[in-house]
Amino acid sequence: MRVTVADLVAIGPGKVALLEAIRDHGSISAAARSLAMSYRRAWVLLQEINQSMRRPAVLSEHGGENRGGSTLTPDGEAVIRLYRAIESQAAAACSKEISALLKLLA
Template identity: 50%
Template sequence: MNRLTLRIDFGDQGAVGPGKIRLLEAIAEHHSISAAGRAMGMSYRRAWQLVDALNQTFAQPSVTTQVGGGGGGGAALTEFGQELVAAYRAMEKAAAEATADIRAGLAGRLRPPGA
C-alpha cells in the first residue's frame, strides 16, 4: 500500500498540505481550535499558528473565531475554508488516480522488508 501526499507551495506566501487540511477538518468537527489541536496531538499554540498561517496566506480567512464568555468561545470554517478543504481533497484524489500505476510500479520495486 502506498499513498500520495500533496503539498501546494505558494512560495513566500505560504503553503497548504495534509496537516493544515486535517486541522481544518478537525476544527469543523470540534468547533474549537484547541480541541482540534488536542485531537491531532498538537498544542493549542501550534494549532493557532497553523490557522494564522492559513488566514494570512489567502485573501479570505479559512477560520473564524469567537471569543469565550458565558456561552464559550469557538471556531468555525468560513465558506472559503470549506472550499479550500474540498479543493484540496479533490486535487488529492485526482493526483492519486493519475499516478496510481506509476506508484504501483515503484512499490513493486521496493526492497523486501528485513532485507
C-alpha cells in the same frame, strides 16, 4: 500535495487535517487535541493558512457565554473540498506510479 505561496507552505496535508478537525470539533484547542498537536502549533498553522488566503478560512469567537469557538468560513470549506478532490484525482491518475513507488519502500 503542498501548495506554496512565496516561501510558505500555504496548504498541505497537515493544514487540511487541522481545518477538518476544527470543522468537526468547533474549536482550535479540541482540534489540536484530536490531532495530538499542541494548541500553539495549531494556532501557528492556522495563522499561516489565514495569512495565505484572501479571506480567512476560520473565524474564532473568544470567551463569552458560549465559551467561544471556531468555525470554518465558506472559503475554509472550499479549501478542504478542493484539496481532497485534487488529492483523489492525483491518486487515480498516478496509481501505477504510486504502486511502483510503494514497492520500493519498506
